[in-house]
Amino acid sequence: MGKFLTDAQVEGFERDGFVSGLKILDTAEVARLNALTEAFEAERPADIAWAFDIKANLLFDWVYDLGRHPRLLDAVEDLLGPDILMTNATFRIKNPGSHVDYGWHQDSARIEVTPAFVIVYVALSKATPENGCLKVIPGTHDRVRPFSLTEGSGQKKRLVARVVDVDPDQAVNLILEPGEVAIFHGNAVHGSAANTADYRRVAILYDYTPAAARQNVGMGSGQVVRGTDPHGHWGHEPVPEPGLTDANVLARRRILSTYHENVLMGPRLPGETVTFPDRPY
Ligand SMILES: O=C(O)CCC(=O)C(=O)O
Numbered sequence: 554m555g556k557f558l559t560d561a562q563v564e565g566f567e568r569d570g571f572v573s574g575l576k577i578l579d580t581a582e583v584a585r586l587n588a589l590t591e592a593f594e595a596e597r598p599a600d601i602a603w604a605f606d607i608k609a610n611l612l613f614d615w616v617y618d619l620g621r622h623p624r625l626l627d628a629v630e631d632l633l634g635p636d637i638l639m640t641n642a643t644f645r646i647k648n649p650g651s652h653v654d655y656g657w658h659q660d661s662a663r664i665e666v667t668p669a670f671v672i673v674y675v676a677l678s679k680a681t682p683e684n685g686c687l688k689v690i691p692g693t694h695d696r697v698r699p700f701s702l703t704e705g706s707g708q709k710k711r712l713v714a715r716v717v718d719v720d721p722d723q724a725v726n727l728i729l730e731p732g733e734v735a736i737f738h739g740n741a742v743h744g745s746a747a748n749t750a751d752y753r754r755v756a757i758l759y760d761y762t763p764a765a766a767r768q769n770v771g772m773g774s775g776q777v778v779r780g781t782d783p784h785g786h787w788g789h790e791p792v793p794e795p796g797l798t799d800a801n802v803l804a805r806r807r808i809l810s811t812y813h814e815n816v817l818m819g820p821r822l823p824g825e826t827v828t829f830p831d832r833p834y
Contacts, residue, residue: 555627555628555630555631556627556628556630556631557575557624557627557628557630557631558572558575558628558631558632562575562631563631563632566632566736566738568691568692569689569691569692569694569725570689570691570692570693570694570737570738570740570741571689571691571725571727571735571736571737571738571741572628572735572736572737573727573729573733573734573735573736574729574733574735575628575733575734575735575736576730576732576733576734577622577624577625577628577675577732577733577734578622578675578731578732579732580731580732582732583677583731583732586615586619586677587677587678587755589613589615590644590646590677590755593605593613593797597797600797600832603831603832604797604832605643605644605646606643606644607641607643607809607817607818608641608642608643608790608805608808608809609642609643609644609757610639610641610642610759610776610793611790611791611793611801611804611805611808612793612797612801612802612805613793613797613801614792614793614794614795614796616642616757617639617642617776617792617793619675619757620639620642620759620776620778621639621778625673625675625734625759626778626779628673628734628736629671629673629736629761629779630779632671632736633668633670633671633761633762633763634763634765634780635779635780636763636764636765636777636779636780636781636782636783637761637762637763637764637777637778637779637780638761638762638763638764638775638776638777638778638782638787639759639760639761639775639776639778640670640760640761640762640773640774640775640787640815640816641758641759641760641775641815641816641817642757642758642759642760643757643758643817644755644756644757645674645754645756645757645758646753646754646755646756647684647685647747647748647753647754648748648753649684649748649750649751649752649753650748650749651685651747651748652747653685653747653748654685654744654745654746654747655743655744655745656703656713656715656744657690657715657716657719657721657742657743657744658700658713658714658715658716658742658743658744659693659697659698659700659714659716659739659740659741659742659743660672660739660740660760660816660817661697661739661740661816662697662698662700662714662716663702663712663714663770663816663819663820664768664769664770664771664773664814664815664816664819664820665697665768665769665770666739666762666766666767666768666769666773666816667766667767667769668763668765668766669694669738669739669740669766670739670760670761670762670763670766670816671736671737671738671739671760671761672736672737672739672758672759672760673734673735673736673758673759673760673761674687674727674729674734674735674736674737674756674758675734675756675757675758675759676729676730676731676732676733676734676735676755676756677731677732677755677756677757678731678752678753678754678755678756679728679729679730679731679752679754680727680728680729680754680756681726681728681750682726682728682746683748683749683750684748684749684750684752684753684754685745685746685747685748685749685754686726686727686728686729686745686754687726687727687735687737687743687744687745687756688721688724688725688726688727688743688744688745688746689724689725689727689735689737689741689742689743690719690720690721690723690724690725690741690742690743691723691725693740693741693742694737694738694739694740694741695740696740697740698716698717698718698742699716699717699718700714700715700716700717701714701715701717702714702715703715711817711818711819712819714819716742719742724744739760739816760816761778762775762787764777764780764781764782764783764784764786764787765784765786766786767786768786768814768815768816770814770820771812771813771814771815771820771821772786772787772788772812772814773787773788773812773814773815773816774787774788774789774790774808774811774812774815775787775788775789775790776789776790776791776792777789788808788811788812790804790808791804802831802832805831806831809827810827813827
């Protein structure tokens with residue numbers, strides 16, 4: 554028995570590359586997080602696309618705080634050990650009728666991290682096959698598979714890897730209630746379909762890496778959220794101040810410029826100018 558996960562859940566993660574249905578947040582916590590999300594969407598509709606994207610944990614103090622939730626970190630620690638960096642948080646929201654889908658991919662395809670990182674899907678709404686829940690293909694976390702590069706519907710202007718040869722019949726739907734969490738391995742082949750339901754799918758996805766890990770290309774960065782980082786393999790990111798302040802936006806810009814090679818943005822291609830979503834100042 555770990556701090557949060559049972560031995561069977563840890564074994565399941567090692568065998569299948571994911572563990573799902575972990576109850577982390579109570580009803581009041583889910584309601585507060587949805588209220589914060591919806592308030593931002595109502596007040597700043599023009600800023601949603603860039604602010605709810607890569608490293609939102611550097612922009613919103615409450616996204617950072619959620620990523621440090623003690624029960625969530627206990628579950629992550631059971632899989633990664635005691636020294637942990639949070640290297641990313643992105644909102645993944647599909648409104649009713651949204652055509653956004655995520656083709657089959659491995660987050661570590663373009664930049665490998667060893668030992669591997671994990672991704673935590675925090676469900677702020679229920680996740681069902683109808684509203685485009687996450688789907689994972691069990692046992693695919695053993696290696697990076699051949700992929701092609703494309704522009705994804707949910708990640709405009711970013712080249713994303715799509716696995717070339719997938720058997721979708723093997724996929725498992727990660728059906729979740731609000732407040733539940735799924736954790737999957739950075740190599741696990743996963744994807745999700747459009748939302749054909751009449752209710753939203755709201756999630757925040759977090760990446761966590763063991764401090765001892767290294768990228769095979771460039772150097773990533775993160776916030777030390779548990780233990781310490783004595784290794785020096787990662788740049789260290791600041792904690793955001795309350796509110797979407799200029800200081801937070803500029804801090805994220807500085808981090809993404811300094812550590813531009815990360816698993817979401819991938820390696821810099823020859824001649825490529827580093828670009829990332831941002832507010833024009
Ligand atoms: O939110 C989803 O359904 C999948 C998102 C995803 O795989 C990604 O952002 O890489």
